[in-house]
């Protein structure tokens with residue numbers, strides 16, 4: 414019997430539709446009483462660790478999940494872990510766990526786009542698929558995986574791309590890492606290795622600011638006054654800013670506050686290419702770091718992890734760049 418630790422955290426997968434069409438949380442998680450027909454060699458240890466819509470999930474909750482999973486890996490002889498989660502911030506929790514837990518144990522995160530009593534509800538199906546993947550030998554050593562809609566995606570690359578479609582989770586640059594069919598689980602490729610920091614705190618204020626045509630630098634002055642510890646800028650194209658915005662970040666850089674640039678384009682990498690005013694080459698010269706192909710919400714967690722791992726400026730620069 415393979416022991417699978419299941420941690421329910423809430424989200425649409427644990428919700429129901431009411432008579433007026435609103436989707437709401439009940440006192441009971443419907444997954445707890447669902448009739449499951451899993452592969453017979455799996456024993457589930459099920460915990461309702463939280464019951465939160467995922468917009469209520471914070472890095473502190475992610476840290477709590479990490480601690481619970483690490484304890485189970487160390488002491489409870491588990492084969493794999495399944496986490497059910499709301500989809501809005503699912504990629505963030507999955508990415509956080511992927512970046513902080515160094516273990517070959519399969520860790521699979523899943524959710525649903527339609528609540529438990531809606532026509533075409535995908536919750537139970539995704540839950541069963543996640544259990545199958547978490548109990549599969551091939552899933553070992555593949556980092557944290559996101560299982561939705563018959564696809565397996567690496568936490569590093571997956572993102573929510575659609576507000577309502579059940580095929581919302583995609584890995585824009587790389588595609589899924591695997592596929593779930595009725596009879597088998599197929600993996601297509603391996604991930605390259607990446608740094609993992611087993612942090613024990615998630616302190617610090619790291620906001621995200623999105624760049625746009627005609628942007629001024631005012632927002633950076635306000636953030637500086639607010640006392641931030643780091644900043645992610647979703648920059649334009651390959652990693653550029655409007656001239657006034659570029660000038661506005663100087664105060665943060667002078668104060669040695671890490672500023673990381675990612676792109677608001679969801680495909681490709683942000684890198685220092687252009688030498689015009691506000692161009693990436695100039696920004697790099699000023700001390701801005703580049704977050705490569707990461708999206709802003711994951712780059713924010715990554716910077717938070719780097720800061721809580723007490724990396725020095727050089728280590729932080731290469732950590733933010735490698736993904």
Ligand SMILES: NC(=O)C[C@H](N)C(=O)O
Nearest residue numbers: 424425466467499500501
């Ligand atoms: N589909 C979902 O789970 C969305 C929901 N708002 C949540 O993230 O909690």
